Amino acid sequence: MATSSIKEQVYQELSRVTHAISNPKRMELIDVLSQKSYSVEELSNEITMSMASTSQHLQVLKSAKLVDSYRQGNFIIYSITDDSVLKLVSVVKELGFRKIAEIERLIGDFKADKNILESITLDDLLARSKKEKIILIDVRPEDEYKAGHIPNAVSIPLAQLKKRLNELPKNRTIIAYCRGPLCVMSADAIKLLNQRKFTAIRMEDGYVEWKLKQHEINKN
Amino acid sequence: MATSSIKEQVYQELSRVTHAISNPKRMELIDVLSQKSYSVEELSNEITMSMASTSQHLQVLKSAKLVDSYRQGNFIIYSITDDSVLKLVSVVKELGFRKIAEIERLIGDFKADKNILESITLDDLLARSKKEKIILIDVRPEDEYKAGHIPNAVSIPLAQLKKRLNELPKNRTIIAYCRGPLCVMSADAIKLLNQRKFTAIRMEDGYVEWKLKQHEINKN
DNA sequence: AGTCTATTCAATGATTTTGTTGAATAGTTG
DNA sequence: CAACTATTCAACAAAATCATTGAATAGACT
Numbered sequence: 001m002a003t004s005s006i007k008e009q010v011y012q013e014l015s016r017v018t019h020a021i022s023n024p025k026r027m028e029l030i031d032v033l034s035q036k037s038y039s040v041e042e043l044s045n046e047i048t049m050s051m052a053s054t055s056q057h058l059q060v061l062k063s064a065k066l067v068d069s070y071r072q073g074n075f076i077i078y079s080i081t082d083d084s085v086l087k088l089v090s091v092v093k094e095l096g097f098r099k100i101a102e103i104e105r106l107i108g109d110f111k112a113d114k115n116i117l118e119s120i121t122l123d124d125l126l127a128r129s130k131k132e133k134i135i136l137i138d139v140r141p142e143d144e145y146k147a148g149h150i151p152n153a154v155s156i157p158l159a160q161l162k163k164r165l166n167e168l169p170k171n172r173t174i175i176a177y178c179r180g181p182l183c184v185m186s187a188d189a190i191k192l193l194n195q196r197k198f199t200a201i202r203m204e205d206g207y208v209e210w211k212l213k214q215h216e217i218n219k220n
Numbered sequence: 221m222a223t224s225s226i227k228e229q230v231y232q233e234l235s236r237v238t239h240a241i242s243n244p245k246r247m248e249l250i251d252v253l254s255q256k257s258y259s260v261e262e263l264s265n266e267i268t269m270s271m272a273s274t275s276q277h278l279q280v281l282k283s284a285k286l287v288d289s290y291r292q293g294n295f296i297i298y299s300i301t302d303d304s305v306l307k308l309v310s311v312v313k314e315l316g317f318r319k320i321a322e323i324e325r326l327i328g329d330f331k332a333d334k335n336i337l338e339s340i341t342l343d344d345l346l347a348r349s350k351k352e353k354i355i356l357i358d359v360r361p362e363d364e365y366k367a368g369h370i371p372n373a374v375s376i377p378l379a380q381l382k383k384r385l386n387e388l389p390k391n392r393t394i395i396a397y398c399r400g401p402l403c404v405m406s407a408d409a410i411k412l413l414n415q416r417k418f419t420a421i422r423m424e425d426g427y428v429e430w431k432l433k434q435h436e437i438n439k440n
Numbered sequence: 441a442g443t444c445t446a447t448t449c450a451a452t453g454a455t456t457t458t459g460t461t462g463a464a465t466a467g468t469t470g
Numbered sequence: 471c472a473a474c475t476a477t478t479c480a481a482c483a484a485a486a487t488c489a490t491t492g493a494a495t496a497g498a499c500t
Contacts, residue, residue: 006404007248007402007404008244010316010320010402011244011245011247011248011251011402012244013316013319013320014244014247014312014313014316014402015241015242015243015244015246015247016316016319017312017315017316017319018238018239018241018242018247018312019238019242021235021238022235022238022239022242023235023457023458024228024231024232024234024235025231025458025459026235027231027234027235027238028227028231031231039476039477040476040477040478041476041477049459050459050460050461051476051477051478052459052460052461052462052477052478052479053458053459053460055476055477055478055479056458056459056478056479059478064315064319065315065318065319065322066315071467071468073467073468073469074467074468074469074474074475074476074477075476075477076476076477076478084311084314084315084318085315087311087314088311088312088315091304091307091308091311092234092237092238092308093234094304094307095237095284095285095286095304095305095308096230096233096234096236096237098285098304099233099236099237099284099285100230100233102285182227182230182231184226184227216436216439219436243487243488245488245489259446259447260446260447260448261446261447269489270489270490270491271446271447271448272447272448272449272489272490272491272492273488273489273490274447275446275447275448275449276448276449276488276489279448291497291498293497293498293499294444294445294446294447294497294498294499295446295447296446296447296448
């Protein structure tokens with residue numbers, strides 16, 4: 001049957017896309033690349049895996065057209081092909097978190113990092129910043145901040161936070177964000193700030209989520 | 221390292237979602253279920269696979285919380301858990317088609333079904349229906365129409381089309397849709413209608429795409 | 441209660457995926 | 471052009487996936 005064959009081919013092709021991120025390490029790669037382009041070596045460190053394996057995973061992602069690469073000097077730089085990939089990651093997270101949330105509810109665990117749960121969303125941020133003057137800090141590595149950040153955010157990478165506490169006011173609310181819902185950098189930042197008697201809240205959304213929101217607004 | 225372990229678990233969980241649809245048959249199952257709930261037996265026929273295998277695939281989807289099931293008399297009915305699943309499928313198709321389109325461009329093939337390419341989108345439909353009075357027909361099985369359809373659409377399942385041609389006018393533009401971009405039912409309908417000298421165009425989007433559009437509009 | 445039937449479970453072998461190590465490649469830089 | 475280096479290729483063994491067949495289950499009807 002010709003129809004069936006075409007149909008099969010199409011579903012085959014579609015599942016190749018999801019197969020590409022059906023592996024935890026590849027999912028992580030895509031998530032890291034959502035922030036900014038990186039070389040194979042950097043990625044290999046980030047996901048703690050041998051370069052050879054990292055390279056292979058990247059090739060799988062490339063063949064599914066989720067990432068692209070170009071050469072820069074000695075390095076090969078990988079990046080996300082376009083913003084539909086961001087959407088894909090965002091939807092998968094949405095679906096994945098339903099499950100994770102349920103597991104946590106069942107186990108009753110996750111108390112150790114409970115302050116991670118006390119976080120606001122992008123919408124909260126926008127609403128809140130209209131009422132009061134808040135300080136928004138981006139605690140990702142500086143490179144990622146430079147590659148793009150939420151307007152009015154100040155870059156204070158987590159690693160530098162301890163030394164730069166004097167730049168922050170104690171009479172204002174500080175909101176910290178990082179790579180998005182999966183990332184713990186902002187949670188660490190909040191922990192430190194609260195210890196030092198700052199008023200600080202974590203925002204779970206990151207730059208990617210902000211960017212996707214812009215897309216939506218522009219469309220309508 | 222505790223952090224790394226949590227991180228790994230999270231990515232593991234996220235990739236379980238994508239793993240669930242990283243198989244062509246499971247992708248097809250989700251796509252079919254996007255239209256309407258079905259029993260295991262019906263699904264098994266639809267995707268031409270043994271009941272045992274179909275059941276197993278459904279369980280994978282269920283454990284990823286992409287589908288849910290309940291009993292109705294002798295049958296177990298499977299359905300999509302919620303509309304985020306529709307979003308997932310929609311994004312995956314968007315990404316998958318980039319690849320498919322490129323392959324077709326490279327091979328230069330696909331001439332046999334060329335009229336599939338001459339199709340309009342949901343936006344085109346909306347714009348066009350403001351200017352002229354068009355006839356919109358839904359050629360999916362009647363069950364799926366009953367489960368939900370685009371407003372003002374008339375149900376004429378593909379199987380009945382030949383007998384019901386007299387219900388359609390020749391002096392108006394007829395637009396046919398089915399399950400969405402992957403589905404060939406509307407293409408078959410267009411072929412028949414054009415042979416019989418109707419003015420008929422295929423719309424590649426289906427009810428699911430319409431529904432997702434409503435969500436977006438409601439959000440802003 | 442007993443039969444019937446849709447669905448699920450279990451076991452199997454063929455095939456694919458995974459991550460590693462060590463060698464090969466290609467391209468840059470001095 | 472020679473040396474260097476980041477990246478990719480190749481080969482391997484362990485582990486996971488896939489679709490099938492045949493048996494088991496669980497619930498619905500008479």
